[in-house]
Amino acid sequence: MARVVVDVMLKPEILDPQGRAVQGALGRLGFTGVTDVRQGKQFVIEVEGEITDERREQLHVIAGELLCNPVIEDFILIVEEDQ
Amino acid sequence: MSIDTVSKAEETPDQAQPFAELGLKPDEYERIREILGRRPTSSELAMYSVMWSEHCSYKSSKVHLKQFGDKKPETDKLLVGIGENAGVVDIGEGWAVTFKVESHNHPSYVEPYQGAATGVGGIVRDIISMGARPLAVMDPLRFGPADAADTRRVLPGVVSGIGGYGNCLGLPNIGGEIVFDDTYLGNPLVNALCVGAMRHDEIHLASAKGVGNLVVLYGARTGGDGIGGVSVLASETFDADGPAKRPSVQVGDPFMEKLLIEATLEVLHAGLVEGIQDLGGAGISCATSELASNGDGGMHVWLDRVLLRDATLSPEEILMSESQERMCAVVAPENVDAFMAIIKKWDVEAVVIGEVTDSGHLTVDWHGERIVDVPPRTVAHEGPIYERPYARPSWQDALQADAPTADRLARPTTADDIRATVLNMIGAPNLASKAWITDQYDRYVLGNTVLSQPEDVGMVRIDEESGLGVAISTDCNGRFTKLDPYTGTQLALAESYRNVCASGAIPLAVTNCLNFGSPEDPDVMWQFAEATRGLADGCLQLGIPVTGGNVSFYNQTGDTAILPTPVVGVLGVIDDVDRRTPIAWNEDGELIYILGDTNDEFAGGEWANHVHKHLGGMPPKVDLERERLLGEVLVAGSRDGMLSAAHDVSDGGIAQVLVEMALHAGSGARCWIPDNIDPFTFLFSESAGRAVVVVARTEELRFTEMCAARQLPAQRVGVVDSGLGPDAGYPAGTQVLQFNDWFTLTLDELHEAHTKTLPALFA
Numbered sequence: 015m016a017r018v019v020v021d022v023m024l025k026p027e028i029l030d031p032q033g034r035a036v037q038g039a040l041g042r043l044g045f046t047g048v049t050d051v052r053q054g055k056q057f058v059i060e061v062e063g064e065i066t067d068e069r070r071e072q073l074h075v076i077a078g079e080l081l082c083n084p085v086i087e088d089f090i091l092i093v094e095e096d097q
Numbered sequence: 098m099s100i101d102t103v104s105k106a107e108e109t110p111d112q113a114q115p116f117a118e119l120g121l122k123p124d125e126y127e128r129i130r131e132i133l134g135r136r137p138t139s140s141e142l143a144m145y146s147v148m149w150s151e152h153c154s155y156k157s158s159k160v161h162l163k164q165f166g167d168k169k170p171e172t173d174k175l176l177v178g179i180g181e182n183a184g185v186v187d188i189g190e191g192w193a194v195t196f197k198v199e200s201h202n203h204p205s206y207v208e209p210y211q212g213a214a215t216g217v218g219g220i221v222r223d224i225i226s227m228g229a230r231p232l233a234v235m236d237p238l239r240f241g242p243a244d245a246a247d248t249r250r251v252l253p254g255v256v257s258g259i260g261g262y263g264n265c266l267g268l269p270n271i272g273g274e275i276v277f278d279d280t281y282l283g284n285p286l287v288n289a290l291c292v293g294a295m296r297h298d299e300i301h302l303a304s305a306k307g308v309g310n311l312v313v314l315y316g317a318r319t320g321g322d323g324i325g326g327v328s329v330l331a332s333e334t335f336d337a338d339g340p341a342k343r344p345s346v347q348v349g350d351p352f353m354e355k356l357l358i359e360a361t362l363e364v365l366h367a368g369l370v371e372g373i374q375d376l377g378g379a380g381i382s383c384a385t386s387e388l389a390s391n392g393d394g395g396m397h398v399w400l401d402r403v404l405l406r407d408a409t410l411s412p413e414e415i416l417m418s419e420s421q422e423r424m425c426a427v428v429a430p431e432n433v434d435a436f437m438a439i440i441k442k443w444d445v446e447a448v449v450i451g452e453v454t455d456s457g458h459l460t461v462d463w464h465g466e467r468i469v470d471v472p473p474r475t476v477a478h479e480g481p482i483y484e485r486p487y488a489r490p491s492w493q494d495a496l497q498a499d500a501p502t503a504d505r506l507a508r509p510t511t512a513d514d515i516r517a518t519v520l521n522m523i524g525a526p527n528l529a530s531k532a533w534i535t536d537q538y539d540r541y542v543l544g545n546t547v548l549s550q551p552e553d554v555g556m557v558r559i560d561e562e563s564g565l566g567v568a569i570s571t572d573c574n575g576r577f578t579k580l581d582p583y584t585g586t587q588l589a590l591a592e593s594y595r596n597v598c599a600s601g602a603i604p605l606a607v608t609n610c611l612n613f614g615s616p617e618d619p620d621v622m623w624q625f626a627e628a629t630r631g632l633a634d635g636c637l638q639l640g641i642p643v644t645g646g647n648v649s650f651y652n653q654t655g656d657t658a659i660l661p662t663p664v665v666g667v668l669g670v671i672d673d674v675d676r677r678t679p680i681a682w683n684e685d686g687e688l689i690y691i692l693g694d695t696n697d698e699f700a701g702g703e704w705a706n707h708v709h710k711h712l713g714g715m716p717p718k719v720d721l722e723r724e725r726l727l728g729e730v731l732v733a734g735s736r737d738g739m740l741s742a743a744h745d746v747s748d749g750g751i752a753q754v755l756v757e758m759a760l761h762a763g764s765g766a767r768c769w770i771p772d773n774i775d776p777f778t779f780l781f782s783e784s785a786g787r788a789v790v791v792v793a794r795t796e797e798l799r800f801t802e803m804c805a806a807r808q809l810p811a812q813r814v815g816v817v818d819s820g821l822g823p824d825a826g827y828p829a830g831t832q833v834l835q836f837n838d839w840f841t842l843t844l845d846e847l848h849e850a851h852t853k854t855l856p857a858l859f860a
Contacts, residue, residue: 024348026407027320027321027322027406027407028320028322028346028348029317029320029322029406029420030348031350031352031353034350035352083208085207085346086208086211086346086348
């Protein structure tokens with residue numbers, strides 16, 4: 015068993031209305047000093063067996079084509095083996 | 098980071114510049130050098146390249162669009178004509194409305210959700226910059242084949258983008274079109290229409306007048322949205338390790354847009370604004386040059402004051418950025434504090450970025466260095482104008498000769514075959530119920546929606562006291578336009594006009610969104626020339642002016658252009674929305690009449706398209722005098738309370754109309770096919786100038802006498818009857834649509850056939 019974590023974030027230049035809303039709320043609630051908030055999503059994927067190169071490649075395809083919209087988002091894929 | 102300044106441009110006249118990569122032709126680049134008497138700075142090059150693009154300058158279309166002014170019918174209804182952000186029409190009682198449709202085709206192909214969403218946002222800002230409160234949006238859409246893989250990518254994204262943005266913004270989506278055709282695969286059309294209303298004294302224009310007045314940029318911060326093209330400049334001015342490639346996708350924020358609407362209307366109503374302009378394509382370049390060009394001719398901008406979302410943006414990128422939800426206002430110095438206070442109240446950021454001057458120049462400084470010094474008219478209004486060569490395509494005659502005669506395309510003749518054809522046709526992607534799509538839009542928010550899909554028009558109430566309202570329809574059958582662009586465009590106008598009349602409203606004004614292939618192709622340019630000529634002639638004949646519009650060229654995949662698609666929107670006024678005519682009949686005993694003449698006209702129609710995949714022949718004849726007469730009868734019938742229902746006959750013919758009316762009413766009818774016509778032609782021909790109306794028995798004589806007096810053919814073809822089921826052999830309570838002794842269809846099977854298509858493909 016291995017666990018794979020995929021973090022998907024909007025590309026840095028893309029407007030993030032949700033992040034801006036959170037940032038605005040922080041200011042209203044009195045939390046000062048926060049200069050930027052960007053919101054993303056995290057996928058935790060469990061896979062069978064070992065993470066082979068082939069499996070890793072497949073996971074990259076899943077992350078790049080299904081979990082994120084490559085036009086406006088980037089992803090980071092982290093493998094946490096042997097849970 | 099080194100900045101290209103005016104003085105540097107003077108010192109290095111021979112420095113090579115990437116004008117071709119920015120889309121400028123060598124002679125256009127030479128003309129810029131002539132205007133300036135030197136090479137442009139990279140910022141000036143950025144401004145000229147984007148403002149002289151087809152999208153902003155209308156350089157290929159201008160010579161043809163002139164006709165809309167030259168052939169403008171006499172009217173006292175037009176308060177603001179073509180050339181402003183949107184035309185303004187007087188609808189009486191001190192009210193004025195403004196409406197416009199724009200394309201967002203290419204962005205929606207790249208990123209369907211955001212492309213469609215920002216298309217809605219852009220057209221809404223056009224409306225608020227006229228001083229009007231947006232009332233509703235509509236979306237004419239065209240996609241590739243319904244079962245194509247890429248349509249399954251593009252359509253759901255576009256639909257949720259429109260729904261997501263419009264619903265969050267709180268504007269009802271009251272209609273539009275959804276059409277599928279092979280030529281739109283790889284180039285979908287996403288057009289967005291917005292209508293807004295204002296009192297007569299609230300009209301505002303885009304001009305920067307009054308030397309010393311200040312230019313305020315407000316709304317969202319400026320980021321790297323929509324500047325893909327200018328990256329060639331960025332790559333020159335950025336360090337090697339700077340951002341390599343900028344995204345060209347604009348992301349919309351409907352909640353910011355809502356704040357922008359409220360803040361803008363408040364500062365306008367408070368009388369704090371001298372001139373105003375929204376930021377759309379070409380961003381700050383467009384807003385500053387157009388404001389200056391329309392005003393006293395000079396403006397100075399401190400570009401480094403622009404609030405940025407991304408501090409690494411270069412001045413060229415800031416000038417070109419198409420970040421959404423931004424507006425630019427010209428404010429007198431004594432009003433700036435009050436202006437800023439209102440903007441701040443709405444949680445919107447604002448900054449003074451410039452002032453109006455009498456220098457005759459638009460000058461832009463970046464941290465004290467002069468990076469732009471240009472005559473603004475040369476950027477905004479005096480761009481290149483092309484008389485593109487055009488010629489009737491060599492294939493046009495062969496296309497028109499290939500008529501869908503009974504010999505060429507097999508027609509159903511037996512009752513069983515025709516019955517099956519009805520069920521097949523009402524489930525065709527172009528004719529099937531669009532509820533799966535339109536149900537994703539909020540149609541009723543704001544509480545003024547009177548009619549929306551699947552009615553003939555979208556209708557909203559404007560004055561709660563008097564019931565004054567407006568009705569809008571958009572239409573275009575691109576197959577008709579391909580067969581004959583002149584006639585096809587008039588058919589689009591006629592259909593839109595007819596739809597508005599069918600609802601009981603009086604047509605007042607026309608907008609358009611002209612979607613075509615490459616203007617560099619003489620075939621396409623001929624289509625465009627014929628279409629604009631047809632529309633201008635048609636509007637003159639019907640007496641309704643074109644108030645504005647939009648041209649979208651280069652809609653093609655490889656060398657294959659889309660069907661020429663001049664979407665025509667007609668706006669009408671109704672003095673009391675309570676007397677609107679719906680499409681659903683009401684109660685048993687009402688009589689069903691067909692107005693107009695039905696001929697054997699199948700070329701470009703949906704039957705030939707859906708059943709035979711055939712396109713050829715001459716489109717249905719268009720008779721605008723007949724359309725006007727039909728319109729008068731429909732409006733008079735509504736005003737005098739004679740009509741219970743009315744429905745325009747177009748795509749799919751009378752069969753489609755009767756099925757839609759029955760399904761919407763939820764009750765059946767007994768119809769008969771007239772003796773003087775064969776059943777297939779009667780049910781499926783797409784002859785223009787027709788409508789199906791439903792008349793109460795008590796009004797029948799009055800109505801038929803009116804038609805006879807005006808010489809409009811009216812033929813009784815049915816009677817509403819919810820109790821036919823048992824007679825036809827069905828259990829009691831079964832609603833059926835019966836065509837005398839030809840065949841009977843239950844509403845259940847019609848509903849199934851009509852509604853299953855889109856969910857099966859996209860849900």
